[in-house]
Amino acid sequence: MTDLPAGERQQLPPPAADTGAMGWLRRNLFSSWGNGITTVVLLAAILWLLAWFVDWAVVNAVWTAPSGQACRGHGACWALIHEKYRFIFFGTFPYEQQWRPLLAVIVMVTMLGTSADRRMWNRRLIWIWGIGSFLTFLLMFGQINIPLGLILFVALAVGGLGMLLRSAVAAAPEIAGWRTLAAIGAIGIVLRLVGVLPPWSLAIAPFSYVETGLWGGLPVTLILATYGLVFAFPYGILLALGRRSNLPLIKGLCIGFIELIRGVPLISLLIMASVMLPLFLPTGMTIDKFLRALIAVILFAGAYIAEIIRGGLQSLPKGQFEAADAMGFNYFQRTTLIILPQALRVVIPPLINTFIGFFKDTSLVLIIGIFDFLNAANQALVDPNWAGFPSEVYLFAAFVYFCFCFSMSRYSKYLEVELNKGTRR
Amino acid sequence: MAVETAGSAIRPKVAPWNDPVIRGWAFQIVIVGLVGLLAWFLVSNTMENLARQKIASGYDYLSHEAGFEIGDSMIPYSPANTYARAILVGVLNTLKVAILGVILSTILGTLIGIGRLSPNWLLAKICEWYVEVFRNVPLLLWLFLFYKIISEAFPGPRQAINIMGALFLSNRGLYFPVPVQDPIHPWMGLALVIGIAAAIVMKRWARRRQETTGLPFPTIKAAVALVIGLPLIVWLLGGAPHHMSWPELKGFNFRGGTVIQPEFTALLFGLVIYTSAFIAEIVRSGILALNKGQSEAAAALGLSRGQSMRLVLLPQALRVIVPPMTSQYLNITKNSSLAIAIGYPDLVAAVNVTINQTGQAIENVLIIMAAFLTVSLGISAFMNWYNRRIALTER
Numbered sequence: 001m002t003d004l005p006a007g008e009r010q011q012l013p014p015p016a017a018d019t020g021a022m023g024w025l026r027r028n029l030f031s032s033w034g035n036g037i038t039t040v041v042l043l044a045a046i047l048w049l050l051a052w053f054v055d056w057a058v059v060n061a062v063w064t065a066p067s068g069q070a071c072r073g074h075g076a077c078w079a080l081i082h083e084k085y086r087f088i089f090f091g092t093f094p095y096e097q098q099w100r101p102l103l104a105v106i107v108m109v110t111m112l113g114t115s116a117d118r119r120m121w122n123r124r125l126i127w128i129w130g131i132g133s134f135l136t137f138l139l140m141f142g143q144i145n146i147p148l149g150l151i152l153f154v155a156l157a158v159g160g161l162g163m164l165l166r167s168a169v170a171a172a173p174e175i176a177g178w179r180t181l182a183a184i185g186a187i188g189i190v191l192r193l194v195g196v197l198p199p200w201s202l203a204i205a206p207f208s209y210v211e212t213g214l215w216g217g218l219p220v221t222l223i224l225a226t227y228g229l230v231f232a233f234p235y236g237i238l239l240a241l242g243r244r245s246n247l248p249l250i251k252g253l254c255i256g257f258i259e260l261i262r263g264v265p266l267i268s269l270l271i272m273a274s275v276m277l278p279l280f281l282p283t284g285m286t287i288d289k290f291l292r293a294l295i296a297v298i299l300f301a302g303a304y305i306a307e308i309i310r311g312g313l314q315s316l317p318k319g320q321f322e323a324a325d326a327m328g329f330n331y332f333q334r335t336t337l338i339i340l341p342q343a344l345r346v347v348i349p350p351l352i353n354t355f356i357g358f359f360k361d362t363s364l365v366l367i368i369g370i371f372d373f374l375n376a377a378n379q380a381l382v383d384p385n386w387a388g389f390p391s392e393v394y395l396f397a398a399f400v401y402f403c404f405c406f407s408m409s410r411y412s413k414y415l416e417v418e419l420n421k422g423t424r425r
Numbered sequence: 426m427a428v429e430t431a432g433s434a435i436r437p438k439v440a441p442w443n444d445p446v447i448r449g450w451a452f453q454i455v456i457v458g459l460v461g462l463l464a465w466f467l468v469s470n471t472m473e474n475l476a477r478q479k480i481a482s483g484y485d486y487l488s489h490e491a492g493f494e495i496g497d498s499m500i501p502y503s504p505a506n507t508y509a510r511a512i513l514v515g516v517l518n519t520l521k522v523a524i525l526g527v528i529l530s531t532i533l534g535t536l537i538g539i540g541r542l543s544p545n546w547l548l549a550k551i552c553e554w555y556v557e558v559f560r561n562v563p564l565l566l567w568l569f570l571f572y573k574i575i576s577e578a579f580p581g582p583r584q585a586i587n588i589m590g591a592l593f594l595s596n597r598g599l600y601f602p603v604p605v606q607d608p609i610h611p612w613m614g615l616a617l618v619i620g621i622a623a624a625i626v627m628k629r630w631a632r633r634r635q636e637t638t639g640l641p642f643p644t645i646k647a648a649v650a651l652v653i654g655l656p657l658i659v660w661l662l663g664g665a666p667h668h669m670s671w672p673e674l675k676g677f678n679f680r681g682g683t684v685i686q687p688e689f690t691a692l693l694f695g696l697v698i699y700t701s702a703f704i705a706e707i708v709r710s711g712i713l714a715l716n717k718g719q720s721e722a723a724a725a726l727g728l729s730r731g732q733s734m735r736l737v738l739l740p741q742a743l744r745v746i747v748p749p750m751t752s753q754y755l756n757i758t759k760n761s762s763l764a765i766a767i768g769y770p771d772l773v774a775a776v777n778v779t780i781n782q783t784g785q786a787i788e789n790v791l792i793i794m795a796a797f798l799t800v801s802l803g804i805s806a807f808m809n810w811y812n813r814r815i816a817l818t819e820r
Contacts, residue, residue, distance in 0.1 A: 028546035035545050042547050249453040253460060260794070263801040265759035267773055268793045275786040279474045280467045360563035367766060374566055390573035398562045398570070405561035 068386040077389040081396050084380040088397065091216010091371040091379075097142075100207065101219045104139040107132055108222050116411055118418070129230075136223070140215060142207035148200045149192050156185025168333045212290035216371030218400070220290075224362040224372065228297035229305070229355055235298070236305030241335065243306065244313055254306070261303035266364050269296045274368040293365045301358055308350045312343035348419065352412040356405050373397065471787070478784075486783045487512075493778050495770045497686050508779055515775030516796055522689070522771065523758040523800070526696040530757065531750075533697060534704025539734060541709050552705065560702035565763055567699055572691035572767040579687075582679060593672050593679060598686040600672035600679045609663030613656040620655035624648035688769035692761070700757050707749045711742035743815050751808035755801050762797075772796055 018026070030036040060075025064082055071077035081088075090101045111132035114120050120128065138144055159182025166174060191197045242254035261269070273296035277287060287295075316339060324334035366375035377397040381390055441447050475482060487509040495502055498514045499521065540552035559567070576596045580586065585595035593600040604610070624647070631642035660666075672679040715738060723733030764771035773793060780789045 028544070031544060038545050039547050042545075042551065046551075247449050247453045249457050253457070260798070263755075263798040264794045265762040265773070265797060267762045267765065268790060268797065271773070271777065271780070271793075272786075272790045275780060276790060279471045279786065281474075282470050283473060283477060356561075360561075363563040363565045364763070366565075374563060374569075378569065388577065390577060391570065394566060394570040394573065398566055401562045401566065402558065406557060409557075409561065 068388060071389065077386075077392050080380075080386045080389050080392055083386065084383075084393070085396075087217075088373070088377050088380050088393070089217045091220070091376040092214050093216060094208075094210060094214065097208065097210065100139045100142070100210075101215075101217065104136045104219050105222060107135045107139070108219070108226060111136075112226070133227075136219075138204065138206070140219060140223070141210060143203070143205035143209045146202040146204070148197060148202075149189065151202065152185045152188035152192060154185070155181050156189065159183070159185055164332065165336055168329070168337060212288050215290065217376040218373045220365075220371060221359070221362050221373040224294060224297055224365060225355065225359040228294060228301050228362070229358055231294075232298045232301035232305050236302045237309055237340070239302060239306035240309035240313060243310055258303045258306050261300060262307070266296070266300050266361055267367055269300050270364060270368050272296070289368070290370060293368060293370050297358070297362065297365075301354070304354055304357075305351070308347050308354060309343065311350070312345075312347035313339065315346050316342055345419065349412045349416040352408060352415070356408050356412075359404060359408070360401065373400070480784045482785065482788070484788055486779075486785060486788075489783075491779070491782075493782070495775065496768075497689060497770055508783075511775050512772065512779065512792060515770060515772035518764075518770055519758075519761050519772040519796075520800070522692055522696065522761045522764065522769075525693055526700065526757045526761065527754050529693070530697040530700040530704055530753075534701035535708050537701060537705035538708030538712070541705065542712060556702045556705050558702075559698050560706075564695060564699045564760055565766055568691055568695040568763055568767050571694050572687065575687040575691055582674060585674070585679075591671070595679075596687060597679065598684045598690065600684050602669045602671045603683045604666070605668040605670050607663070607666040607668075609660060609666060612663065613659050616655040616659040617652065620652040623655075624651045627651070686769075688764070688767050691767055692764050692769050695763075696757055696760060700753055700760075703753055703756075704750065707746055707753065708742070711746035712738055714745045715741055740815075744812075747808060747812045747815065751805060751812075754804050754808065758800055758804065759797065 029039045056075040058075075062071045062074045062077050062079050065071055065077070065079035068077065068080065071079060086095070086098060089105075090098045093101050111128055114128055115125060159178050159180070162178035163175065163182060166178065188197065239254050239258055242250045243258065245251050245254075270293060273292045274289070277292050277295070281287065320338055320342065321334070324338040329337065362372055363374040365372050366378065371379070374397060377393050380393055381387070488507050490504075491506055491508045491511040492504050493511065494504055495511060495514050497518060499517045500510075500514060502510060502514050537552045537555055540548050541556070543549045543552070579594060579596040582593075582595045582597050585593040585600075587593055591602055627647060628644050631644045631647075635641055670683075672684075719737055719741065720733055723737040728736065761771060762773040765774040765777060768774070776789045776793050780786050783789075
């Protein structure tokens with residue numbers, strides 16, 4: 001048997017019990033006595049739970065009914081969802097206008113979805129976000145008035161930023177372009193302040209105006225999470241750079257702020273924004289409740305983003321800083337051209353995880369009375385005609401949240417592998 | 426080289442506006458000045474607004490009568506007590522939820538995390554879906570769901586579910602009998618503390634003996650005997666008082682006994698389930714971070730899976746696990762403030778009522794922040810100490 005030439009050796013098939021479905025079962029479910037018992041017990045428990053759940057949620061469920069009374073004594077009352085789904089998704093937005101928040105949600109999801117595609121990670125992203133944000137707010141508000149002062153200020157800011165960011169890399173004509181833009185903005189603002197330019201504003205008013213107090217449901221959750229993080233991002237970068245700086249006063253300020261915010265719960269900041277912010281402002285000036293919540297979210301998110309970016313900054317080898325210095329770059333050029341592009345790339349997956357966290361945490365704004373998705377679901381339960389079916393509504397809301405968060409967390413995992421391809425061997 | 430010997434201490438001569446040190450200070454002074462200006466703007470506005478709205482300032486209100494009920498209190502409290510005491514009740518409730526939450530979610534999270542690595546495919550899948558389902562939905566939603574299930578799915582006090590004639594489960598919570606107050610109880614508590622201390626001393630002694638002589642000692646059995654036995658002996662010496670206060674249905678609710686309230690149950694349950702999903706991921710990645718050789722070596726030594734987990738893998742994984750675990754513990758503490766949404770009287774809820782009654786928002790928000798910062802710093806300090814203790818001691 002052992003001395004047969006290679007060609008005449010009998011090729012025995014693997015034992016039948018180790019291959020195919022049986023082999024898989026043996027290896028993964030019944031590898032030992034203890035394992036087998038665990039499997040059987042778990043299987044029984046799952047089947048029992050599943051049978052109970054299917055019985056409640058499908059077999060005995062009521063899908064359509066005129067009111068909650070018809071659901072009594074049956075299983076799940078999905079009729080309630082059928083009746084209230086528009087309220088849960090769009091809150092108190094005027095009923096006949098609810099195609100607008102629907103479109104806004106679609107625009108925002110498309111915006112987020114296209115930003116997830118790595119082929120879009122270039123200048124196109126600025127256009128996608130600019131147009132997408134404009135459409136979202138136009139759809140939600142219905143009418144937008146842009147005062148001339150704001151347009152001029154944006155021109156100054158964009159021109160100034162362009163001058164700063166492109167100073168070391170762009171050709172002379174481009175720099176001249178940025179300078180012209182900034183100059184137009186600056187001169188315009190001066191003229192407007194002096195009173196030469198009239199108080200004109202660009203009015204875009206295709207739909208009827210809907211104030212933020214009437215906004216509700218999914219668009220509010222999406223806007224708070226997305227724009228909370230978008231605005232918190234630059235300010236988180238500044239905090240992170242400040243914390244890493246070797247100027248003692250700046251460093252102290254940034255550390256103090258970050259640790260203060262991270263040490264207290266979001267609720268306390270929301271309460272602060274709702275009761276203290278009005279006291280901080282000059283007499284007679286008020287801020288919209290929605291904007292107050294957004295400010296609290298931005299302040300809160302900034303501290304967390306700063307800590308993530310600090311992790312990215314710390315992961316860079318010292319040679320990068322030294323090389324930039326050796327090239328004769330000043331602090332600003334070194335940071336924007338060498339350090340940040342590398343540091344931010346490392347922190348994209350944890351930033352997405354932060355976004356998931358904030359998508360869930362924006363549900364806390366219901367404490368100060370804003371109609372986000374969860375609060376709208378909560379209010380749907382108040383109707384006396386449909387009282388007594390909280391589980392259905394909460395399970396439905398949980399399902400929607402799960403779909404968003406689960407897909408984002410899968411994307412973040414995929415990205416982590418994808419971005420590390422270069423360093424993995 | 427020549428430059429260095431010529432005087433490395435001498436800074437090159439540059440114009441003051443190009444000197445990095447002077448520039449740095451100028452920049453800092455400008456920024457701090459701007460921040461100070463903003464602060465001055467906010468403070469002066471606030472002063473003006475407070476004066477205009479005739480809102481008092483200062484902490485005098487703390488000694489005034491609170492006048493609101495608190496449903497769950499660990500220390501005697503009535504509406505006639507002061508605001509300070511009401512807030513103290515809130516702080517104690519927050520600490521109670523946070524401490525229980527930390528302990529329970531650590532246990533549950535560790536079990537789920539280990540379960541995800543089980544060779545049993547079914548168990549691993551169940552644990553994986555547990556993690557995905559519970560961490561991808563907001564905690565607040567879980568709290569609402571559990572609270573509504575408890576308060577609507579359970580019957581009213583009159584139809585309470587009676588378990589073994591002693592426990593009553595209804596939508597008012599779980600009522601159970603407790604021993605009537607007796608002078609021996611404080612002494613039993615003291616005996617318990619002594620028992621725990623003795624068990625710790627004994628464990629150290631047994632360990633040193635095993636290290637020097639190799640003789641094992643039944644530490645666990647002896648510790649259990651000490652911790653349970655000492656209070657029991659005190660109880661017997663005190664004449665074994667066994668009067669119990671039984672819950673009884675009087676009118677619309679139970680009297681006597683003690684109760685675990687549905688708000689508390691829902692809050693603790695929600696916190697534990699939500700956080701344990703995150704802790705499970707931390708534990709799993711901590712174990713996966715270990716070299717595969719460690720589990721193989723443990724198996725080669727003939728240790729069972731449980732033994733290799735307990736004696737070889739977990740102690741090493743702890744070094745990776747502890748830092749992220751600290752932030753989860755901080756999260757539990759901060760998330761316990763969601764209690765306000767389902768009506769459990771924690772710190773934030775008590776302070777919120779105080780704000781509404783006194784109008785003194787600033788002082789109260791400062792109290793919340795100070796309390797949470799103190800607790801957070803305490804947890805961080807403890808976990809940092811623990812982290813140093815378990816850190817790898819190298820030569």
